[in-house]
Amino acid sequence: MSGKQRTATYPVGDSYVSEGVIAAASSGPAAPGPAGEPGEPLLVVEDLRVQFTRGGRRINAVNGLSYELLPGSMMAIIGESGSGKSVSSRALMGLLPPTATITGSVSFAGRELIGMPEREMRELRGGDIAMVFQDPARSLNPTMKIGAQVTEAIRLHSDSDRKGAHARAIELLRMVRLPAPERRFHEYPHQLSGGMRQRVMIAIALAGEPRLLIADEATTALDVTTQAQIMELLVELQQRLGMAVVMISHDLGLAASYAQDVVVMYAGRAVEHAPTATLFGNVRMPYTRALLGAIPALEREPHSLFEVTPGQPPDLSALPKGCPFRPRCPNALDRCVEMPPFREHEPEHWWACWNPVGDETGNGEQE
Amino acid sequence: MTTAALPQVPGTRDPRVSRTSRVTRFAGSPVLRLVVKRLLMAIPIMLGVTVLTFWVLSLIPGNAAQQLLGPEATPEQVAQLEEQLGLNRPGYVRYGEWLRGAVTGDLGRSIVSNQPVSDLLGERLPVTGELVLLAFVVSLVLAVPVALLAAHRPGGVWDRISMVVSTAGLSVANYVLALILVLVFAVQLGVLPAIGFTPLSEGLWPNVRSLILPSAAIGLPLFCFYARFLRGDLVDQMQQEEYVTTARAKGVGSWQVLIRHAFRNSSFGLITVVGLNLGALIGGTVIIEQIFALPGIGQMLLQAINTRDFIMVQAVVVVFALVAVVANLVVDLLYAVLDPRIRYGSR
Structure with missing residues (x-):
């Protein structure tokens, strides 16, 4: 499914958004930034590495992640637990604890984020870059009213006074379609359902009119119906406000339905990256194929066994030499002890494999 | 719009009510019930503490009469004063007498100084x-x-x-x-x-x-x-x-x-x-x-x-125990003020 088809699927209605928001959206985030010409990526991640030191052990959570994100697009980063998808996005927002060592480069609208002074970073956080987290029950402050949590974000990134912030908060809560926003404003998170809490989280994220929204497993903790509603809301907001969205998920189906681009991560690296249709129509990385094989499908013969990937995700403190997927890979070659480069082998289709699916010749792709 | 016209979602309040919710929460019955329950619970605590104190004091050698008269006193003198102060009666009788007074708010008089205990406490x-x-x-x-x-x-x-x-x-x-x-x-x-x-x-x-x-x-x-x-x-x-x-x-x-x-x-x-x-x-x-x-x-x-002035000791012990009970109650009530998730008896 491509982005264009989706535009037709989720028509944008103006009924619940005031003119102010649209005006702000169309003049602000959608326009290219000072350093960004149209078509130029908003976010460029290059060889990002994150290492944690815990009790003398070094854990390599992210090992040379690279990807690019265009303004206004929606990209999914998928991978299993511990693949580094969440750590890498927290790293670029500077949200990791001081035990993390971050190297590499993350360039956002031409500004380098790694090593940016905290003061500048704080302006970006919740401003140009916002984030929505997995568990809305835990990610809102239990002792603060909804309204206070939204207005706090508004006042940090604008000069609005109390009254202005209040009006804007109601506007944002209405935009995320929280029912009865004026009443919810004075309530506490425990009085809301999971879906409503996540809407509040999204409203908080939108407070700074972000150009990039990172949704870290934002729908994982919700039931399926609510999940679809929240995803549709995100897509709609992304298109209306022209912001780019990075959606972090372990759910391939979700990625396939909503994202324009998909990055597959394994052991802290990107292993395959392509537009969604390309990726799912022409899987090259054996790991991606293994993930797809593990999805239950209606067409499948009843009681047939899933294709389960043998083995376990690698120990991040003792990664194998070469390709980290080698011990579990059905396509593994002798050559795989060398790290396969992550490269654009076909137009817009990047992968890191010597012996990709589709041309298993036995000796892999030669340079 | 009237209050009745507002759609009521279960578990929520009208915003105009929530403004005063803290006040109503304390005037309302759940909090009152908590306070009453705790004060009722204090009764066995008080009984236990005072019985224990009384018993422990009776284990310590010597009594108020001996302390008052000093080491020089003859056994006859001591026995006479014990008689006078009522110390020669069995412990449970003396405790019962004290308790009868205490329940009506009369904590008795100090054995040694004969002043009312409540004055001394004050x-x-x-x-x-x-x-x-x-x-x-x-x-x-x-x-x-x-x-x-x-x-x-x-x-x-x-x-x-x-x-x-x-x-x-x-x-x-x-x-x-x-x-x-x-x-x-x-x-x-x-x-x-x-x-x-x-x-x-x-x-x-x-x-x-x-x-x-x-x-x-x-x-x-x-x-x-x-x-x-x-x-x-x-x-x-x-x-x-x-x-x-x-x-x-x-x-x-x-x-x-x-x-x-x-x-x-x-x-x-x-x-x-x-x-x-x-x-x-x-x-x-x-x-x-x-x-x-x-x-x-x-x-x-x-x-x-x-001085083995058990009436005074009892009074102080009662005060200590009451402070502990009330402090715990106040803590529980403070939770309700600070933590919006806690509403006593509401769910």
Whole structure:
């Protein structure tokens, strides 16, 4: 499914958004930034590495992640637990604890984020870059009213006074379609359902009119119906406000339905990256194929066994030499002890494999 | 729009009502029920405590008659006074008599001085109360900023300094600390009185001045404990709670995250500890009042035990137990004020 088809699927209605928001959206985030010409990526991640030191052990959570994100697009980063998808996005927002060592480069609208002074970073956080987290029950402050949590974000990134912030908060809560926003404003998170809490989280994220929204497993903790509603809301907001969205998920189906681009991560690296249709129509990385094989499908013969990937995700403190997927890979070659480069082998289709699916010749792709 | 026209979602309130919800929450029956329940629970506690005290006192050799007459007295004289004071009757009879009076609010008269116990308590309770209050003020006023400073950078310079100071403070008993304080501030520097109590009627400053050293002796070890405790809770909140990450992701500065977000959530633990401490603390004043010659309830307790004045001892014990029960109740009610998730009996 491509982005264009989706535009037709989720028509944008103006009924619940005031003119102010649209005006702000169309003049602000959608326009290219000072350093960004149209078509130029908003976010460029290059060889990002994150290492944690815990009790003398070094854990390599992210090992040379690279990807690019265009303004206004929606990209999914998928991978299993511990693949580094969440750590890498927290790293670029500077949200990791001081035990993390971050190297590499993350360039956002031409500004380098790694090593940016905290003061500048704080302006970006919740401003140009916002984030929505997995568990809305835990990610809102239990002792603060909804309204206070939204207005706090508004006042940090604008000069609005109390009254202005209040009006804007109601506007944002209405935009995320929280029912009865004026009443919810004075309530506490425990009085809301999971879906409503996540809407509040999204409203908080939108407070700074972000150009990039990172949704870290934002729908994982919700039931399926609510999940679809929240995803549709995100897509709609992304298109209306022209912001780019990075959606972090372990759910391939979700990625396939909503994202324009998909990055597959394994052991802290990107292993395959392509537009969604390309990726799912022409899987090259054996790991991606293994993930797809593990999805239950209606067409499948009843009681047939899933294709389960043998083995376990690698120990991040003792990664194998070469390709980290080698011990579990059905396509593994002798050559795989060398790290396969992550490269654009076909137009817009990047992968890191010597012996990709589709041309298993036995000796892999030669340079 | 009228209230009736507002769609009512279950579990929510009309916003106009929620403005006064804190008041209504306390005037409403669930809170009242909690208070009544706790006060009813206090009855067996009081009975247990007083019976136990009575029994323990009867185990100590000697009684009030012997203490009053001194070691020179003949057994006949002692027996006569025992008869006069009613001490020769069995323990359960004397306890029953005391209890009958206590239930009607009459705590009896001191065996030794024959003054009404309630008068003596009225004289001495304010002294101890003021001492405990000042000790809490000293400990909390110091502990909160120190804990915030330490938790801002765990493992940082301030954290380590506060760690050393509080470990040292925790390992010194308060009576040792009292003597050190007297030595430094009263003997060496001569800026504060070493002993004695100036009542409030002689002015606020002289009154507070006479309590500075005793309340510091009680408050400083408490400060060390509270600072460690609060620092630990704050660090847990900062490192483990996702709402802290949300606040940081909003662009809130690190001090603001600590003070506006983590501190409020950490305060529940602190309040519990402070409330539980209050019971122990009022007992801890016994030694400090002795050292600083303060005419408080702790000093009165010690005198009463020495003279085997069981009526007085009972009265003090009842006060201590009541303070503990009420402190716990107040803590529970404070939760409801601070933590919006707690509403007694509402769900």
